[in-house]
Amino acid sequence: MRADMLTSILSELNGSSADIEASAIVSTDGLMMAALLPSSMDEDRVGAMSAALLSLGDRTAKELARGGLEQVLIKGDKGYVLMTYAGDDAVLTVLAKSQAKLGLIFLDVKRAAESVSKVI
Amino acid sequence: MNLDHIALFKHVNGFTDADSAAVQAVSSILVTIAPQLTDEFYDQLVSHPETNKHIEGRLDALKATHRQWMTELFTGPHDETFFARQEIIGVVHVKVKIPPLFVSSSMSFLRHEVVHMLHAKAESGELTCEQFEAASSAILRLLDLCQMLIDTAYEAERLRLLSEVTGMKLRLIENLIALN
Numbered sequence: 310m311r312a313d314m315l316t317s318i319l320s321e322l323n324g325s326s327a328d329i330e331a332s333a334i335v336s337t338d339g340l341m342m343a344a345l346l347p348s349s350m351d352e353d354r355v356g357a358m359s360a361a362l363l364s365l366g367d368r369t370a371k372e373l374a375r376g377g378l379e380q381v382l383i384k385g386d387k388g389y390v391l392m393t394y395a396g397d398d399a400v401l402t403v404l405a406k407s408q409a410k411l412g413l414i415f416l417d418v419k420r421a422a423e424s425v426s427k428v429i
Numbered sequence: 430m431n432l433d434h435i436a437l438f439k440h441v442n443g444f445t446d447a448d449s450a451a452v453q454a455v456s457s458i459l460v461t462i463a464p465q466l467t468d469e470f471y472d473q474l475v476s477h478p479e480t481n482k483h484i485e486g487r488l489d490a491l492k493a494t495h496r497q498w499m500t501e502l503f504t505g506p507h508d509e510t511f512f513a514r515q516e517i518i519g520v521v522h523v524k525v526k527i528p529p530l531f532v533s534s535s536m537s538f539l540r541h542e543v544v545h546m547l548h549a550k551a552e553s554g555e556l557t558c559e560q561f562e563a564a565s566s567a568i569l570r571l572l573d574l575c576q577m578l579i580d581t582a583y584e585a586e587r588l589r590l591l592s593e594v595t596g597m598k599l600r601l602i603e604n605l606i607a608l609n
């Protein structure tokens with residue numbers, strides 16, 4: 310039931326922009342809660358790595374006096390990985406194309422993260 | 430403390446209540462080797478510059494603690510309190526940043542020395558051959574158990590420190606390790 314609701318949030322998010330290629334919701338201990346990922350991607354890996362990066366980002370922002378963490382952004386030559394908290398106990402991870410308009414994606418992701426936090 | 434792990438360890442390594450009894454039966458003789466064993470243990474640690482760094486200036490205090498530890502090992506009881514103590518010893522060593530290599534090598538030294546000294550007690554007639562065999566094999570098993578508990582505490586404490594520094598939950602760290 311909850312998984313279905315989370316999947317439908319992801320589905321809406323992926324549909325909101327052609328630049329969003331995949332997304333997932335992960336618990337802060339790295340376990341996958343819902344995912345719309347390409348079949349070539351290992352869910353366990355995406356889950357654990359997302360949660361780890363967000364934890365490290367959180368800690369880095371605090372240590373370096375950047376305040377509360379809003380997001381972690383990774384840029385590769387084939388696109389972006391964007392991670393953000395969805396409530397206190399979950400992480401929303403989004404994969405976007407390299408030409409993506411980040412401003413719009415940030416807005417969509419923020420909205421989706423709020424919806425996720427209401428469900429969990 | 431994970432009592433299931435301790436039970437499994439004892440089952441596989443063979444340490445039984447009879448072993449504990451064999452040690453306690455001759456404990457009055459065993460405790461007499463504690464001072465010399467402690468001195469030799471620290472002579473060995475002082476003799477290397479890396480291990481000596483951790484000991485300089487506190488040798489007498491460390492020897493006193495070590496003699497006490499040996500006495501508990503020899504007199505028992507080898508119960509939950511004893512096992513919990515070994516885990517705390519592990520935590521103390523992590524906190525003062527003693528590398529696990531130093532603990533495992535010094536434990537190895539102890540294993541050899543304890544048998545050597547007990548053998549001398551058998552040769553002098555203070556221990557019978559049977560007492561020597563029963564006590565030394567029980568003590569070797571106990572030392573292995575102590576080391577397992579110290580090692581476990583090391584591992585747990587190192588993961589805890591990693592968790593503290595990175596903000597990653599322990600479950601997350603375990604999940605990351607399990608990815609391999």
Ligand code: HEM
Nearest residue numbers: 474480483494495498517518521525527531532535536539
């Ligand atoms: C067989 C291996 C060892 C055993 C059984 C052992 C035993 C002990 C015990 C029982 C304590 C007291 C713990 C407490 O306060 O509750 C202790 C503390 C300590 N040990 Fe060891 N030890 C071992 C190896 C080593 C080695 C290899 C070093 C250094 C090279 C070392 C350095 C220390 C230091 C510095 C402390 C004092 C910690 C503090 O309170 O500041 N130990 N050890």
